[in-house]
Amino acid sequence: MTDHDKEHDHARTFQPDHQEPTSDSARVGLALRELLIEAGHYTAEEEQEVIAAMQGASPENGGRIVARAWIDAAYKERLLGDGASAIRELGFELEPYEFTVMENTDSVHNVIVCTLCSCYPRSLLGMSPAWYKSKDYRSRVVREPRSVLAEFGVELSDNIDVRVHDSTAELRYMILPQRPAGTDDWSEEQLAALITRDSLIGTQRVLRSE
């Protein structure tokens, strides 16, 4: 490759406004990216489109689904019976994964993990939190869910059972939190705004209506 070519490719791939990591391992990723773009496997524009789409996803998507289920009992039934079809009604798609919703009740609290890697329904909940990907969470929440939940501020009495869901294969999960008291006359938008990322994963149980 001539010096001119190198400069040209460098200009296409280098982004002076963003901090680059300098660990050996991260350099593997940076180098790989530059090679693939320079070889024409994808373009910086395509990269930007993919990033924009990922950044557009947030827990607000999950919040919309939950609010609809709270307002519409028949929708809730469809959501719990076949999550993949139900979210399509709201314009969401998670194929080929089986989207599965778990309902919190007075007697059951659900929490999600992927012990083997960090599977997570990103297009519905946005980027997973760092703790969800951590070894400490992945190793401990299956074995001692109550003490892990306590670290998140979730205290559960003995008459509430804890159910852990390990996302080991092709299902992707979201929790349907309990609707807080005092919200009977709230609009769907107001309800959706209440819902937090952690309540959709299961590391928060009580949602504030204040």
Place this chain on the structure above:
Amino acid sequence: MSKSWGPHDIGGQEGGPIDLSEHDTAHWEWQIDAMVRLALSKGLISDFAELRDGIEQLTQEDYDSCTYYERWAKSLAFALISRGVISEQQLADQIDTVRARQEAGSPT
């Protein structure tokens, strides 16, 4: 309990307090994520399982010392070299280029 199959197979093992701090995803991390998705959509690799497999074959030391996106990058590199999309030498040379650029500081 059955023996753990790899550095990733950690459910039920001992662990410490959960670090609850939030970390914004860095720009380079979005780029790694996008690269993985594009490698799949462009058919450079055929399935996400290939990437999980690569991560599972990291040494314990690599697995523990690398961050989440560093693991994905290493796994994708391994998969693409195995498939002949790039060569080990090309990658090594490009890593040198990246290092040289970083050590020289930002260009004007």
Place this chain on the structure above:
Amino acid sequence: MTAPLFSVGQSVRIVDRTPRVHHRVPAYAKGQVGVIERVCRLHGEPEKFIRGDGKPTQRLYRVRIAQNGLWDNYAGSDGDDLDIEIFEHWLEPME
């Protein structure tokens, strides 16, 4: 469409083996007994994906395992459980 071998409520054991290829059964679950909680769809076997065979030919299930049976000195309620996705070829019926 292949009919599922197992049905909801059936007791099953998760096979305890370690193939030398990518598989998605955590060590803690191998050899454990649980109950089929849900019959899921057909998907590709993780063991076959890396050979480029991702055809959705294997039935997936959710298996519910009681936590107090899974761990020594489990700290929680007797009603606590753990649900995990396991493919049909990893399950055996319990008599």
